[in-house]
Amino acid sequence: MENQDLDRKEILNGLIEVLKTVRTIDPARLEGITEETDFMTDMDTPSTELINIAAKVEQKFGIEFEDEDIDELGSKVKDIINLIIKAKERANS
């Protein structure tokens, strides 16, 4: 459990690095970001930008999402973290 928490923290930090490169996200909003932060309602991210964030995350973490996963992706930070873990596990299995 502890290991998983650590992983999630590392992934969140990596995700923040990715989000810093997304120009349509106000950098000030990244300061208090948590897993419960919602891209749409809390960060005003345009919906077209979520797919760019997903593509950047794939590059950053060296993983590939399934199209079905992206279709079902929620708009909270934890949803992306869960998806990254799922894609990593799939790659390792």
Place this chain on the structure above:
Amino acid sequence: MPVRGRKVAIVGMGGAFPDCANLADFSNKMFSNKVLIREWPKAVEYNKQIRSMVSGFINENELGIEPIYPVAGVEYPETYVDTLGRIPDINLATADLGSVWAMIATKEAIEMAGWTTAETQSEQTGVVMGSGGGGNQIARLAWHAFYVLKKKTRMAGSHTIDRTMGYREAANVSCLIKNRGVCESIVSACATGLGNIGYAYRLIKMGLQDRAVAGGVEGTALETFIGFDAMMVLSRGFSAAESSRPFDVNRNGFVCSFGAGIVALEEYEMAKARGAKIYAVIDDYFNNSDGDGNMFYPSSDGQRRLWQGLSADVEIKPDVVKVHGTATPVGDIIELLSVVDKLGETGYHVSAPKSQFGHMLGAAGSVELITAILMLENQKVLPCVNSTNLNTELETFQKSPNWTGSMKPVSEYRHLIPQESFAKEINPVVCLNYGFGGTNSAMALSKDI
């Protein structure tokens, strides 16, 4: 049909000009006979793959713009940052480089016009602009990622469509200024810039809109340059400053250039009533097609009918004819002799601004219209630099039994073709532009008196 008594005023302008910081810098350099063409490192980099090495280019990081790349080493600009804070990030996210220039130029033009937010956002305000669109780095890299690198479509980014679609400049500008009137593009190759302004003029003249921002754009793209280089129609073998030489006997092609020119148009009485500065009045606009089935070759008959159409209602006697004058071997002299055919052998001058900044393709007509406005404003004629030696012999087409125009060599018209800028009384000016497909366009401008 035109509404009787309705006239159209030009009340603002803005643009992106090669090797110039802004409109004032552009004006100063143009009237100082400066050439804005430089050797283009991006073309030189490809060495023997490309014939022509010069361009009137604007780098991605000029004009206060910075490209942002997704990861190091990728040449695909994911978006741009406006370091001068003119355009919000949300608008930059949907824009290619040309659309960024269009937005900056539109803001300048509206600021110069002095329109209120309510006027700008009115149902009576239109956005009419477009580009030649001969090539696009964003589309190329998106295709490369999919077809060659076998990446998923999302690796091309979710903004491939809005950053490459045909009327992207109009769409981006409309989203920026939030007008509620028309938002369209007229695309007619190298007549695009003037064609959009002509269309916007008609919308106002016919009472369909009261205001419009209109013009043409050509974002810097080696992809566009490659297409023309392949046709072997680009200037080659001269230094950058001497490479664009309309009318000169040794000309061997045009200089492929990039930029943007946007004007703010307003119904004349409305502009007058609010005390706006009127830079020029559009007297008429006319366009037609050659009708000879030839994609590339200019038509003397088409140009003759163009002049007849422009003068159909009122006889227009311009003091300056701002010609298309690209410096291709076939185009310039046919155009000059069409002007002579209409206006006679004296009483006006010919100005070829492409001699100073090259051929801006989709932006050519609008940036050159801005030079015509500057000529009216400054009462100075812009030159045809590098028109050093004029042919003392007849052109091949003049020897054809079907030729009905002038039987004099170009050297007999030296007095019409100035090599340096000079002052004279100017009112009105006629602007001419043509494009592939045999499209011809003409606009007459005069001072507000």
